[in-house]
Amino acid sequence: MLVLLLLLLLLLLLLLLLLLLLQLLLLLLQLLLLLLLLLPLLLLLLLFLLQLLLLLQQLQLLLLLVVLQLLLHCYCYYYYS
Numbered sequence: 001m002l003v004l005l006l007l008l009l010l011l012l013l014l015l016l017l018l019l020l021l022l023q024l025l026l027l028l029l030q031l032l033l034l035l036l037l038l039l040p041l042l043l044l045l046l047l048f049l050l051q052l053l054l055l056l057q058q059l060q061l062l063l064l065l066v067v068l069q070l071l072l073h074c075y076c077y078y079y080y081s
């Protein structure tokens with residue numbers, strides 16, 4: 001009788017271990033799905049940052065163009081006056 005109870009206890013313990021492993025597997029799958037969902041958002045953020053960088057470079061070039069035009073006008077003004 002004691003052996004039967006010990007075997008039953010061992011079986012329940014193994015079942016509990018199996019359930020814990022399944023729960024861990026489900027948790028890992030949920031984490032993987034979350035990462036797969038976040039990946040497009042991260043890519044969109046990266047694209048947005050790249051567009052922002054390009055915009056800043058264009059503004060920098062525009063500012064440089066304005067400064068060069070002003071220098072040219074100042075040079076012409078002082079040269080011809």
